[in-house]
Structures are given as structure tokens and as C-alpha cells.
Amino acid sequence: MIKLKHIEAIRNGDFTGLPISSTSTAVNMTGSWKFFRPTLKPKKSPCFEACPLHILIAEYMQEFAAGNHLAALEIIRRNNPMPAVTGRVCPHFCQSACNRTDFDEAVLIGDIERALGDLGLTQPYSVENQVCHEKAAIIGSGPAGLAAAVFLARAGVKVTIFEQSEAPGGLLRYGIPAYRLPRQILEKEIKNIVESYSIDLRCNHKIESASLDNLRKEYDAVIAAPGLTQSSIPETWPETPTVKGALELLAAISRDEPIPGEDFVIIGGGNAALDTARSLKRLGKTVHLIYRRTIDEMPAYPDEIIEAQSEGLLLREETVIEEIIDNGRGLSLNLHRSRKNGNRIEAGDFIETITTDFLIAATGQESSSDFQNCAPELLRAGDFAHGAASVAEALASGRKAAATALRKFGRLPEDSTTDQETQNLPPITFAALHLNYYSKKPALKIPQLDEKTRSDNFSEIHLGLSLEQLEVEAERCFHCGSCTTCGICWFFCPDVAIAINRESDNAESQILFDYDHCKGCGQCAEVCPRGVIEMEEDL
Amino acid sequence: MTNNNRSTTGKNHFTDDTNWQITNAELMESGHMACPGCGASLSMRHVLKVLGPETIVVMPACCWAIIAGGQPTTALSVPLLHTPFAVAAAAASGVRQALTAQKKEHIQILTWAGDGGTFDIGLQGISGAAERHEDMIYICYDNEAYMNTGIQQSSATPHGAWTTTTPGGKDFKYGKKDILAIIKAHNPGYLASATIAYPDDFYAKIEKAKAARGFRFIHLLAACPSGWKIDSQNALEVTRLAVESGVFPLLEMNDEGAIEKTYKPENPISVKEYLATQGRFKKITAEETEIWQNEIS
Numbered sequence: 047m048i049k050l051k052h053i054e055a056i057r058n059g060d061f062t063g064l065p066i067s068s069t070s071t072a073v074n075m076t077g078s079w080k081f082f083r084p085t086l087k088p089k090k091s092p093c094f095e096a097c098p099l100h101i102l103i104a105e106y107m108q109e110f111a112a113g114n115h116l117a118a119l120e121i122i123r124r125n126n127p128m129p130a131v132t133g134r135v136c137p138h139f140c141q142s143a144c145n146r147t148d149f150d151e152a153v154l155i156g157d158i159e160r161a162l163g164d165l166g167l168t169q170p171y172s173v174e175n176q177v178c179h180e181k182a183a184i185i186g187s188g189p190a191g192l193a194a195a196v197f198l199a200r201a202g203v204k205v206t207i208f209e210q211s212e213a214p215g216g217l218l219r220y221g222i223p224a225y226r227l228p229r230q231i232l233e234k235e236i237k238n239i240v241e242s243y244s245i246d247l248r249c250n251h252k253i254e255s256a257s258l259d260n261l262r263k264e265y266d267a268v269i270a271a272p273g274l275t276q277s278s279i280p281e282t283w284p285e286t287p288t289v290k291g292a293l294e295l296l297a298a299i300s301r302d303e304p305i306p307g308e309d310f311v312i313i314g315g316g317n318a319a320l321d322t323a324r325s326l327k328r329l330g331k332t333v334h335l336i337y338r339r340t341i342d343e344m345p346a347y348p349d350e351i352i353e354a355q356s357e358g359l360l361l362r363e364e365t366v367i368e369e370i371i372d373n374g375r376g377l378s379l380n381l382h383r384s385r386k387n388g389n390r391i392e393a394g395d396f397i398e399t400i401t402t403d404f405l406i407a408a409t410g411q412e413s414s415s416d417f418q419n420c421a422p423e424l425l426r427a428g429d430f431a432h433g434a435a436s437v438a439e440a441l442a443s444g445r446k447a448a449a450t451a452l453r454k455f456g457r458l459p460e461d462s463t464t465d466q467e468t469q470n471l472p473p474i475t476f477a478a479l480h481l482n483y484y485s486k487k488p489a490l491k492i493p494q495l496d497e498k499t500r501s502d503n504f505s506e507i508h509l510g511l512s513l514e515q516l517e518v519e520a521e522r523c524f525h526c527g528s529c530t531t532c533g534i535c536w537f538f539c540p541d542v543a544i545a546i547n548r549e550s551d552n553a554e555s556q557i558l559f560d561y562d563h564c565k566g567c568g569q570c571a572e573v574c575p576r577g578v579i580e581m582e583e584d585l
Numbered sequence: 586m587t588n589n590n591r592s593t594t595g596k597n598h599f600t601d602d603t604n605w606q607i608t609n610a611e612l613m614e615s616g617h618m619a620c621p622g623c624g625a626s627l628s629m630r631h632v633l634k635v636l637g638p639e640t641i642v643v644m645p646a647c648c649w650a651i652i653a654g655g656q657p658t659t660a661l662s663v664p665l666l667h668t669p670f671a672v673a674a675a676a677a678s679g680v681r682q683a684l685t686a687q688k689k690e691h692i693q694i695l696t697w698a699g700d701g702g703t704f705d706i707g708l709q710g711i712s713g714a715a716e717r718h719e720d721m722i723y724i725c726y727d728n729e730a731y732m733n734t735g736i737q738q739s740s741a742t743p744h745g746a747w748t749t750t751t752p753g754g755k756d757f758k759y760g761k762k763d764i765l766a767i768i769k770a771h772n773p774g775y776l777a778s779a780t781i782a783y784p785d786d787f788y789a790k791i792e793k794a795k796a797a798r799g800f801r802f803i804h805l806l807a808a809c810p811s812g813w814k815i816d817s818q819n820a821l822e823v824t825r826l827a828v829e830s831g832v833f834p835l836l837e838m839n840d841e842g843a844i845e846k847t848y849k850p851e852n853p854i855s856v857k858e859y860l861a862t863q864g865r866f867k868k869i870t871a872e873e874t875e876i877w878q879n880e881i882s
Contacts, residue, residue: 067659074616074658482825483784537607537784538821540627542615563615567622567810568818580816 072563076541080566082434083584084535084544089474089527089577093140093155098442099125099132100465103140103155107523108159108530115513116169119162123171124160126441127190127196130167130235131218132162134227134397134508136438137347145526149478151489156506158516165513167234171242176202180455183208183265185253185417188216189437190271190428192239193444194451197459198267199243201452206265210252214240216273217429218437220297221318223325224504229300254271255416258424264297267451270420271428271444274411277318283407286372292322292408301323307403308332311379313367314408315344316434322408327357328502334400335361337386338391353507357497368393376403377379410434425450474527478577481524483534490519529578531556535570544570607788608634617660619652622817624807624824625726626652627698628781629783630660632724635791638663640693641680642776645673647699648733648809649726674710678719685720693795694721701731704762708834711802715771718799725764725802736812744877745860745869747814754868757876764804765836765844766878774799776838777847780806782825786835786848793837806833814864823862830859831881856881857880 052064062069093103106121122129126138133156144152153176180203184191187209203239213219214236218227240247253261262268277291292312298305308331312323315337323333335354339343340363344351355361362381369380378401379526386392411434417424427447428440493509500507511519535557536544543564557579612633612794625648633640642665644650650667653660668676672769677696682866696714698707703725711723730748731737738748738755740762745754766874768776777790794801806827808820815823827833828848835848860866 065656067654067657067665069658070614070662071616071618071654071658071660072614074618074654076616076618079621482822533607538627538781540619540621540623540630541617542611542613542630560615565621566817567820568816569622569821572818573823 048121051220063320071192071222075562077543077560077562077564080564080584082566082568082581083561083564084566084568084570084579085323085582086529086554086578087580088471088553089478090468090471091474091526092145093526095142095473096139096147096467098139098436098438099296099445100442100469101140101159102468104523104525104528106140106162107153107155107158107520108525108528110162111517111520111523113517115162115165119166119169120172122159122162123166125445126438127193127239128163128235128437128441130163130231131189131227132438132441133157133163134231134506135218135222137349137436139436139438144476145476145479145524146522149481149484149524150486154489154492154516154519155509157490158366158520160508160510161513161516163235164231164510167231170238171196173201173242174202176200178202178455178457180204180266181206181264182267183261184267184269184271186210186216186271186273186428187214187236187247187249187526188271188273188357188428189440190273190431190447191216191219191269192236193441194269194271194427194448195245195444196239196243197445197448198451199245201448201457201459203267203452203455205243205245207247208251208253208270209247209249212250214247214249216271217275217440220275220300221293221321223296223328224300225324225328225500225507226321228506238442239353253415254419258417258420266461267425267446269425269427269447269451269453270415270417271426271440271447272413272415272417272430274429274434275414276406276412278410278412279407280368280409283405284370284372286377288372288377288403289370289405289407290316292406293411295322295406296325299329305329305331309376309402310334310406311336311377311400311402312336312406315339315346315562316408317346317350318411319353319408320346320350320359322406323359324354324357325504326502327359328500330502333360335359335404336365336367337361337363337383340364346543355563357501365397366391366393368396370405374393376401377405379405386408391544449580471527474577479524479526479572480575483573484524484575487522489522490515525576527576527578529553529557532575534573535579538569538573540567541563542564589630610634610638612638612640612662614660614662616654616658617652618654619648619756620809620811620817622808622810622820623648623652624781624809624820625649625699625728626660626761626819628724628726628787628805628807631781631784631787632695632697633661633663635788636693636695636795638723639691640695641666641684642695642697643668643673643677643680644697645699645702646670647697647702647726648728648780649697649699651733661711670702673702673707674714674719674721674723676712677721677723678717681721690720696721696722696723698725700727700729701723701739703727704740704741704764708767711768712771715768715773715800715802718772718774720798720800722794722801722803724805726805726807728807728812729761730812732809732812741772745866745873747865747868748812754866757869757873758861760880765802765838768802769838769842769844771800772842773802773838775801775803776844777802778804778806778834778836780824780828780833780835782821783828783835783848789846812865814867815862819862823859826854826859826862830854830856832856832859832877 106118110118138156364384371378382393543560545558
């Protein structure tokens with residue numbers, strides 16, 4: 047009981063004998079109560095896994111959303127030397143895998159990559175002053191050859207690229223129309239690579255298999271990435287000048303050569319078929335695209351099919367050509383309805399006979415080089431190595447060939463360990479994310495030229511958005527599996543046992559659990575939007 | 586009493602939607618005696634973040650009287666006056682008057698009581714303080730039973746809920762007392778219900794209460810993992826579902842004196858789904874659940 051003498055004492059600042067607490071409860075080691083402890087367990091995001099180049103997308107989105115555009119670009123370039131190109135022509139495997147698809151819409155990773163790639167066109171690649179005495183020769187300056195060159199040059203290897211055409215780029219230049227990949231973008235990106243890494247690029251320099259041996263004597267490594275540059279024409283078709291391959295035609299169009307003829311029939315359902323059809327239409331030709339299966343089964347990228355249809359491309363599905371008659375001035379084609387025989391397609395009922403000036407084959411690609419039978423130890427990359435695939439896969443295969451060459455030199459390829467570390471992490475699924483504190487927000491709409499404006503020219507269809515606009519889009523990224531120090535765990539900790547140190551460079555020390563006071567309730571693990579915090583037994 | 590290793594720097598933005606600032610200063614300490622996952626301790630932490638160091642806390646017997654720590658320890662970096670069960674609001678009125686006499690009107694009085702000390706035992710004291718428009722913020726953290734004495738039923742316990750004194754579930758005839766209506770009848774300076782599972786709503790309401798004058802009352806739902814028979818890691822989620830199901834709506838008295846919802850769930854869940862998350866509602870029947878559902882909608 048408080049007596050008068052106590053009040054006297056309080057007036058004099060003396061609290062002895064009074065029931066007043068002055069020590070923090072922090073002296074209580076309440077952490078000893080727990081059976082489970084929270085730990086940081088980073089995981090690999092589905093976009094990272096889906097990307098053939100394994101770009102750390104969740105990581106660069108974080109930098110990008112924070113306005114650190116160059117830092118984001120640097121993360122992309124670590125794995126992808128051509129973001130301005132892939133931002134446009136890659137089918138974006140990452141976006142199809144995006145966890146946000148299950149929530150509202152995928153993050154527009156491709157458009158962000160594209161904008162960063164464009165930013166990079168004026169930013170020289172960072173070159174480490176690594177010097178070594180090895181020299182490498184690369185045959186072909188397509189995406190695979192360029193990627194191989196970049197990853198070798200980064201390790202200090204002196205690189206020479208031999209390109210048989212008059213300009214570098216391979217399929218990027220001669221196979222992909224300018225409305226998908228503008229020439230000046232491609233040229234700038236290649237120029238930036240060649241200049242940053244001091245690559246010796248020799249155009250109009252065809253390498254025959256006979257001269258390979260000399261090349262291999264002169265250089266420590268030779269990587270063949272000549273691509274698949276010509277369309278294969280079915281054997282049953284007549285050999286006449288009015289029957290052509292799609293790739294040859296696309297190359298001629300990209301060289302601005304005059305294209306004779308008015309009526310074209312294109313056979314195929316891949317990107318080459320659609321690219322050829324859409325390019326010819328832009329030149330004012332009449333084009334019929336004939337595909338033997340249904341539109342849904344077309345191997346072309348879905349976006350391209352939708353765009354081609356909106357441009358009014360005449361498309362006949364489930365149709366085959368049974369007979370081709372060369373009538374001197376043009377070709378007569380007998381069209382039949384497709385009939386399925388198991389997995390095979392056969393000619394069914396006759397439909398009609400049509401005439402055309404030119405018949406274009408877009409049913410497959412083959413190599414025009416004669417390296418096929420060369421020594422097996424020749425390093426191969428790109429479509430030539432693995433068959434026709436996406437640009438991202440070609441870049442990845444170029445990087446892989448470079449890594450093989452570096453190992454041959456007895457050196458560790460750059461960044462391979464970081465990649466491997468992320469690769470070894472467990473994957474994260476949509477179900478493991480905690481998104482209660484996110485609201486639905488649709489993706490940005492990317493403006494594009496309307497059908498009328500783009501019908502007769504090769505202007506780029508997709509107009510893109512500014513970096514600032516896209517920052518909003520990057521904020522939609524969940525950063526699945528990587529801690530962003532967002533602070534939600536700190537906020538919801540009832541025991542004030544989580545500290546965030548955003549200054550720390552080391553991801554592992556950015557979130558500090560105070561295990562002396564953490565009671566192991568597990569709420570931090572349940573609120574972590576990215577599924578990074580896990581509870582593990584602590585007995 | 587410093588938290589030197591708990592400083593955070595930069596923006597605290599845990600989602601794309603959260604753009605309010607949260608101070609890094611902690612006025613509640615680690616090592617308190619709350620059970621793992623306690624909603625009341627998390628709520629106190631954030632209420633004090635808003636009210637700031639110039640606050641005096643007055644609390645009656647309740648969970649927090651234990652959580653705050655035994656002498657000589659205290660979990661709060663602000664003065665805290667423990668009072669007997671029935672008199673928190675009366676004692677707080679005294680502290681308020683003493684501060685006024687000292688011309689320290691800027692110091693906030695936070696009366697912090699559980700549902701027992703508010704709905705049952707302290708009700709007359711609250712009514713008196715509210716009637717006199719005593720300048721204080723009265724926050725009831727409602728964990729829906731007398732939790733620290735062993736989970737006995739209170740008049741805030743929802744119908745059908747198991748407690749140690751209602752082993753078959755609280756009689757369905759007796760619902761949860763409408764505390765907001767009782768306080769509203771006293772014409773308070775501010776009146777709201779909130780939960781920390783909705784941080785922006787929670788912060789906005791505590792800030793409004795801080796800015797207002799007179800008797801201000803906030804009814805907080807605070808999950809109790811042991812009393813509600815839930816796993817500690819789900820405490821926050823269950824609180825959230827209480828709101829999503831409409832069982833605990835987030836309310837506020839507007840300028841005209843009418844009580845309105847501050848949050849409407851986009852995709853509300855059923856009462857049944859909410860009850861299924863907790864062991865204490867195991868014995869509730871389907872008919873009772875339906876009646877409950879109809880009461881809400």
C-alpha cells in the first residue's frame with residue numbers, strides 16, 4: 047500500500063519500494079517456447095525455369111520497379127546479350143509460366159525486356175578486363191553465333207565471326223520481317239555487341255567444310271552456328287522457278303529485292319509461313335495460306351496467327367495439295383480436304399483447282415552449309431545444332447557452346463555457378479504464394495498499329511511503352527520465391543522479432559529473425575506473398 | 586529499452602497497394618508473455634506505432650495485464666497503469682483529469698481492455714467515462730472470451746462457441762453483445778471496429794481516433810489461437826475470414842452519427858466457411874449456422 051512517505055519519496059525522485067516496472071521484457075528469452083523457427087528459403091520462379099536463357103526475372107523486376115533501369119538491364123545481359131531482339135521476337139515462355147496468370151493476367155515480361163533492351167542500345171556492354179591468349183572462330187552471326195561470341199569475349203577470348211552474307215544477324219535479319227523486328231534495332235544491338243567486345247566480324251566470308259581444318263589450326267576453338275537458312279521443298283513438287291522456299295523469299299524481301307508475281311500460295315503453318323504471307327501482303331500481293339491441319343494446331347506463335355487473321359490473311363485450314371501442274375505461265379493446284387489417318391494426314395475429297403503465280407514451301411528448314419559430316423568434335427550451336435527453335439533457345443545454345451569451349455581451355459564459364467545455384471532451388475507454385483494483400487490489376491495494354499495503318503508497310507506493329515509506364519507493370523510482379531524486403535513479415539510479427547536491413551547487400555542478412563524472442567507462431571510464413579519464409583522444426 | 590537492431594530503412598511497402606508509411610520505432614518490446622500468434626499483442630504494437638511515445642496506457646485485468654510482463658519488467662516503452670477489473674475507464678478518467686490539471690492535454694490516454702473488462706465487468710465505468718465525454722481512446726481488444734483465466738465465456742463470445750464454461754457451445758439464444766450500439770448511445774467522439782488483418786483500414790481508424798477529441802471507442806477483433814482452437818500461424822487468416830464472412834464487419838460512425846461499413850468484401854465467404862476454420866465452433870449445428878448466415882445477409 048502506498049503511504050504518505052512514498053509520495054514524499056516520489057516527489058524526490060525515489061521510486062524504491064513502489065510496484066513500478068522499469069526493465070524491458072526483452073530480458074525474457076521467449077524464443078525458448080518455440081517448436082518451429084522461421085527461415086528464409088528462396089525458390090526459383092516459374093519464369094526463370096521456363097526461360098531458355100534462365101534470366102533472373104524476379105530479380106530484375108525488383109530493380110526495374112524501383113527505377114533502377116540500368117541495374118535491371120545488367121541482370122538481363124548477364125544471361126541474354128540481345129534483349130532488344132528477344133523482347134520483340136521471343137514467344138516469352140516466361141509469360142506463359144507466370145504465376146500471375148492464375149491471379150489475373152501474366153506480367154508483360156516481354157515488353158519490359160524490350161524496353162530495357164532499347165535502353166541498352168546506347169549503353170555499352172560492361173567488359174571485364176580479362177585477357178587471355180585463346181582465340182575462337184565462330185561461323186555464322188545469327189543469335190547463336192553472337193551469343194557464343196559474347197560469352198567467349200566476356201572471358202577474354204579473342205573472337206572472330208565469319209558471316210557468309212553481306213550483313214550480320216542471320217535469321218534475325220533475313221528471316222524475321224521488319225514489322226516484328228525493325229532493322230535499325232537489330233543493327234544497333236549487333237553494333238553495340240561487336241564494338242563493346244571488340245569482336246572481329248567478317249561479313250561476305252563463307253567458310254566451306256574444306257577450309258575448316260585450316261580454321262581449326264589457326265583458332266583454339268571453332269563454333270559452327272550457320273543456322274538452317276533454306277526452306278526444304280517437298281520432293282514431290284516440280285523443280286521450276288515458280289516453286290520457291292519461304293526463307294529464300296523472306297531474305298529477298300529483307301534485301302528489298304523486287305518480287306515478281308501477283309498470286310502466291312504458301313504451304314505451312316509455322317512462323318516462316320505466316321511471316322512470308324504477311325510480308326507478301328504488305329507488298330500488295332494476293333496470298334493464300336494453306337495448312338493441312340486446323341488453325342489451332344499451327345506451330346506458329348499464337349500472337350502471330352491472331353495478328354495475321356486481323357490483317358485479313360486468306361487462310362485455308364485442313365487442306366492439302368494433291369497435284370501440282372506447271373502450265374508454263376503459272377501453276378495449277380488441286381486442293382483436297384485433309385483426312386486423318388492415325389497421326390498422318392492424307393488427301394481426302396477433292397475441293398477445287400486453283401491457279402497461282404508462285405508456290406511457296408514453308409514446311410521445314412535445312413542447312414545450306416556442308417558441315418554436317420564434319421568432325422564430331424566441332425562445336426555446334428543454334429538451329430544447326432538442335433533444329434529450328436526460338437531465338438532464345440538459339441542464344442542459349444550459343445552460350446552453352448561458349449561454355450564448352452571455355453572448359454576446353456580449362457576455365458570456368460562466367461556466372462555458371464549463380465545460374466546453377468538458382469537452378470538447384472526448389473520451384474515455387476501458385477499455391478505457395480500468399481496473395482491476400484494483393485488486389486487484382488490487369489496488365490497494361492500495349493498499343494499497336496491498327497490493321498489499316500500497317501497493311502502496306504513494314505513499320506513495327508507493337509509500339510511499346512515508356513520505361514516509366516512499364517515500372518507500374520513491373521510492380522505487378524510477385525517476385526515468386528525471392529525476398530524483396532517488402533516488410534510484411536516484420537509488420538505482422540506479434541513478437542517484434544523480425545528486423546529488416548535493406549542496406550545489406552547479402553540477401554540472406556536482409557531479414558534477421560530474432561530467435562531469442564521469436565515464439566515460432568509461423569504467421570510470417572503465412573503472410574509472405576512470395577513463399578520465401580518456411581517454418582522448420584526447432585526442438 | 587531501445588531496439589537498436591530493429592531499425593528498418595526505406596519504405597515499408599509490403600504490397601503494391603500499400604502506400605501508407607509505418608514508423609520503424611517500436612513502443613512494444615519483444616519478450617512479452619503473449620502466446621504465440623496472439624492478435625492482441627500485434628494490435629497493441631501497431632496502435633502504439635500510431636499513437637506515439639506521448640501516450641499513457643491504462644488497463645484493467647485482462648490478457649494484456651499478463652502480457653505486459655511481471656514486475657520489474659514491462660513490454661511497453663510508454664507508461665502503463667494497471668487497474669482492477671471494473672475500473673479501467675474510471676482510472677483513465679482520473680489520469681486524464683490529472684494531466685489536464687498539469688496542462689498536458691496533448692498526451693493521449695489509451696484505455697486498453699479485453700472483452701471481459703469492456704462488455705461485462707467494466708461496462709459501468711465505460712458508460713460513465715463516455716457520458717462525461719472524457720478525452721481518451723478506449724480500445725477493446727476482443728478475443729471473444731476470458732482467455733487468460735482459462736477461456737471462460739463472456740458476453741462477447743459469439744453464439745455456438747465452445748468455452749470452458751460452455752462446453753457444449755454458447756447457447757445460441759445469446760449472441761454477441763452489440764457494444765458499438767451501446768457506446769453510440771453515449772454520443773462518442775469517434776466509434777469504429779477494426780482488425781489488424783486489414784492494415785490500411787486499421788491504421789486509418791487509429792489515426793482518426795488520435796486526431797479526434799472526447800471519448801473515442803474502437804472495437805478490435807483479436808484472434809486467440811488457444812481459445813479459438815486454431816493453429817497459431819492461422820490467427821491472422823482467421824481474423825481476416827471473420828471480416829470476409831461478415832461475422833465481424835469493419836464499421837465506423839460517420840459525421841451524421843450513423844454506423845457504416847468501411848470495407849465490403851469483394852467475394853464474401855459464407856459463415857459456414859469461417860466457422861469451419863476454428864475448433865471452438867465444432868458443435869454448432871447446420872440450422873444454427875444458417876440462422877447466423879441469415880442474420881448477416
